[in-house]
Amino acid sequence: MTYAIETRGLTRRFGRTEAVKDLTLQVPAGSVFALLGPNGAGKTTTLKLLMNLLRPTRGTADVLGSDTRHLDAAHFQRVGYVSENQRLPDWMTPGELFDYCRPFYPGWDDELRRRLETDLALAAHTPLRTLSRGTRMKAALLASLAYRPDLVVLDEPFTGLDPVVRDELIRALVDVSSDRPSTVLVSSHDIDEVERLADWVGFMRDGHLQFAERVPALLGRFRLVEVVPAGDVVLDMPRVPHWLLHGTAGRTLRFIDTRHDHADAAARIATAFPGCDISASPLPLREIFITLARGSSSVAEES
Amino acid sequence: MKHLLHLVRADARRFRVLLALWVLVVIVETVFRAVRPTFVDERQLSMMFNLLATMLFATRWLGMVLIVALVVQTHPLVGSDAFWMTRPISWRVLLASKMALLVTTLVAVPTVAELALMVACRVPIAEALPIALQLILFQCLWLFIFMALSSVTRNLARLAVVAGSVLIGLILLLNVMIAVMMRRMGDGPRMVDMVPRTEPSPAGFVVMLLLTIAAAFMLVTVQYRTRSVRRSVLTGAAGICVALAAVLLWPSPGRLVPVPDWANRDSAVQLTAETPRGEFRLSHDGSPLRPGDGWQIGVARLTVRGVEEGWLPTMTLKDASITFDGATVRTAGNGYSTQAVLMAATDALNDGPHSPVERQVLGVSRLLESLPFPQAERGTPAIILADAEFRNRLGSQGTYRGSFQVDLDRLTVAATLPLQAGATFQSPQRRLIVDQVIAQNRAASIRLRHFISTSMFASGLRPRLSFYLRNRGKSEAVAGSSHGGFGGLSTGIGLMLIGIGGWSSPTEAGNGFSIISDVIRFPAAYGGYAGGPPPFEITPEWLSQAELVIVHTIPAGSVWRDVEIAGFEIAEAPPPRPPG
Numbered sequence: 103m104t105y106a107i108e109t110r111g112l113t114r115r116f117g118r119t120e121a122v123k124d125l126t127l128q129v130p131a132g133s134v135f136a137l138l139g140p141n142g143a144g145k146t147t148t149l150k151l152l153m154n155l156l157r158p159t160r161g162t163a164d165v166l167g168s169d170t171r172h173l174d175a176a177h178f179q180r181v182g183y184v185s186e187n188q189r190l191p192d193w194m195t196p197g198e199l200f201d202y203c204r205p206f207y208p209g210w211d212d213e214l215r216r217r218l219e220t221d222l223a224l225a226a227h228t229p230l231r232t233l234s235r236g237t238r239m240k241a242a243l244l245a246s247l248a249y250r251p252d253l254v255v256l257d258e259p260f261t262g263l264d265p266v267v268r269d270e271l272i273r274a275l276v277d278v279s280s281d282r283p284s285t286v287l288v289s290s291h292d293i294d295e296v297e298r299l300a301d302w303v304g305f306m307r308d309g310h311l312q313f314a315e316r317v318p319a320l321l322g323r324f325r326l327v328e329v330v331p332a333g334d335v336v337l338d339m340p341r342v343p344h345w346l347l348h349g350t351a352g353r354t355l356r357f358i359d360t361r362h363d364h365a366d367a368a369a370r371i372a373t374a375f376p377g378c379d380i381s382a383s384p385l386p387l388r389e390i391f392i393t394l395a396r397g398s399s400s401v402a403e404e405s
Numbered sequence: 406m407k408h409l410l411h412l413v414r415a416d417a418r419r420f421r422v423l424l425a426l427w428v429l430v431v432i433v434e435t436v437f438r439a440v441r442p443t444f445v446d447e448r449q450l451s452m453m454f455n456l457l458a459t460m461l462f463a464t465r466w467l468g469m470v471l472i473v474a475l476v477v478q479t480h481p482l483v484g485s486d487a488f489w490m491t492r493p494i495s496w497r498v499l500l501a502s503k504m505a506l507l508v509t510t511l512v513a514v515p516t517v518a519e520l521a522l523m524v525a526c527r528v529p530i531a532e533a534l535p536i537a538l539q540l541i542l543f544q545c546l547w548l549f550i551f552m553a554l555s556s557v558t559r560n561l562a563r564l565a566v567v568a569g570s571v572l573i574g575l576i577l578l579l580n581v582m583i584a585v586m587m588r589r590m591g592d593g594p595r596m597v598d599m600v601p602r603t604e605p606s607p608a609g610f611v612v613m614l615l616l617t618i619a620a621a622f623m624l625v626t627v628q629y630r631t632r633s634v635r636r637s638v639l640t641g642a643a644g645i646c647v648a649l650a651a652v653l654l655w656p657s658p659g660r661l662v663p664v665p666d667w668a669n670r671d672s673a674v675q676l677t678a679e680t681p682r683g684e685f686r687l688s689h690d691g692s693p694l695r696p697g698d699g700w701q702i703g704v705a706r707l708t709v710r711g712v713e714e715g716w717l718p719t720m721t722l723k724d725a726s727i728t729f730d731g732a733t734v735r736t737a738g739n740g741y742s743t744q745a746v747l748m749a750a751t752d753a754l755n756d757g758p759h760s761p762v763e764r765q766v767l768g769v770s771r772l773l774e775s776l777p778f779p780q781a782e783r784g785t786p787a788i789i790l791a792d793a794e795f796r797n798r799l800g801s802q803g804t805y806r807g808s809f810q811v812d813l814d815r816l817t818v819a820a821t822l823p824l825q826a827g828a829t830f831q832s833p834q835r836r837l838i839v840d841q842v843i844a845q846n847r848a849a850s851i852r853l854r855h856f857i858s859t860s861m862f863a864s865g866l867r868p869r870l871s872f873y874l875r876n877r878g879k880s881e882a883v884a885g886s887s888h889g890g891f892g893g894l895s896t897g898i899g900l901m902l903i904g905i906g907g908w909s910s911p912t913e914a915g916n917g918f919s920i921i922s923d924v925i926r927f928p929a930a931y932g933g934y935a936g937g938p939p940p941f942e943i944t945p946e947w948l949s950q951a952e953l954v955i956v957h958t959i960p961a962g963s964v965w966r967d968v969e970i971a972g973f974e975i976a977e978a979p980p981p982r983p984p985g
Contacts, residue, residue: 155485183491
């Protein structure tokens, strides 16, 4: 497997705070990789390190085969970067922004630009600073897609946008990716949208990457297990590292098995709760995310 | 190249109004400089013009800062959220685009305007080109300094804070240095260094200027390349240190000004004392931080003989001692400077130190000086004693031995012009046009325009100009003095203003090109004649036969001479006479 992005022990310190700690991450080429995590997890810092906007304190990172510290104009012709925090040249209209960007990209596709302008309803002739956040984000995305980059890096692109705009942005991404496969790395809180988009997921917390795996595998690994005892007894939660207590409802004990993909997972549960009525149901990505955000890091570390 | 032009066009389009306004201000100011001296007589117009000049200056200065900051900070070099940072824009191309736009606007435009003005004012091309080059260097200096400040800040507000902090820091540093220097000063009279006359070499200053420009440019380049404020500031600071070190360590190759052949003869420039009396006066010239007991400056009436016609000697005390019975008192310091008094027969009572030489050069027998020179205060500082020592020795006699440096100046008539409007004098660095001749009650004024062009690359000592009205028929002349120029700017900020663009210091020591309207009064600041009525008066009839004489005072070399006065008496100086 080839990787569009590879980091090795990537660390970034701000004063005494380590925002990113010893991050080792591989983003397969052609994948849509979602980097999830709560606020302050280090996602934005990671993306800035990958774009050479920040210098690593330790470790290295390669983007499209080149060390990020040496990314130059030629590399950025193959990369599109959109961030909610980016300061756009907001004195320009969207059209002026695209005209401004075009000469820098040999692969700029005017037809794609027009198509995206139509799809995203970006006919505004007023400066970006007067436009809504959603429209500005659309303009930024178009300015990062119209040259069909090999890698698109999106930092919280959907935050604060209404569902219609989110949908338009995702469709635009999918549309461009379908023409010519490219790698997309997206950090987001919007798990529902990411679920539609991503085929790989990485989870960061406190600067650490807890795990990174394919979405189907992740969804297959997590199960909500409900245990109903046969008699009038109160069940105790056994101390199993990859079982996370979810709660109780009456006599029913609920927990999340984070290793349900193991062959003996069902047998283990049956052994732990003999004579009980046991059912296991899959979890949506949102639930998994919330569980991990709240739960023990040991689960992820084990995985 | 395609990307470079694209970026230049984008910035130019964004700031087109601001850039156009700035260019307009430069053009208006250039035209204004040319026409302003013409209206110097109109009091109200003159006041309005002064106000306008100030406004134009401020607009130009602020405009330059604003343009540099906005153009640079359009593509911020600090932070991690700028749009361009993740676009295929090479830092080299970006820096080149900024330079191209800013240099064209802020360096080329003022230089072309200045050249146009100089050509219009008939400045010889050999003089105009060095001035243009100098202007380019100073504009580049300020441009790179502003670029450096803008490149390490995110926006105008932060730029203002950083620039203010740097300024306050420099002022504090300067004050501390002054305080330390004053603290170290002796409590005696302030002394001047004894340096034989040398032609100042501009090399050291030019090297410092170039290194400072290079340091600022390096800071900007490193910031564009690395976007690391720490690295770029360290680079800039290192560059400034190198520039300062270069100035401090630069050899001073100033060439000694050649001494005229006649002055090397043993019989030339001989100092003799008129009387063996030293008149002492308490000096208050000491360090205010370290008040001492006070110092007495002893003045001897020394005469210089063996000086050829047209030469003016200026004496500087180098060292002195008085030997009493068994004890020698040495002077407290060296180098107290004064001009030698040449005793001559005519009008001796009212002669100034220059008068005999001036009369020789002008070929007149009577000269009305601008200021009377009281006989009682004539003399050459010959020794400096502590007040206590002076009190001890008051009235006693000893043998005085003094060493003096004698600087020689040659006075020559540079031009004789008819007393009428339109009369023109042209020398390599100066053009002068008489605009108006005004006859007044026992006086006259001449309004004239100076076109002065001097660049910092010029080595050698520049001649000074002085003005006289001469009536050959009566063998009389009257000295004039300038009542201040209009149209230029003050000396103190001259250097800075050159950098801001186009404006030049009006003084001869300053550099650049300037047009000044000046009024020369004859006689000027006349405060009454010590010995009664003036020897002659300027009447309309006298004026009708007069001409304007421009005299050059050309610095020449220095010689050293000793003088010995036997029976030198320590005496108290009589109180100065009130003027008139």
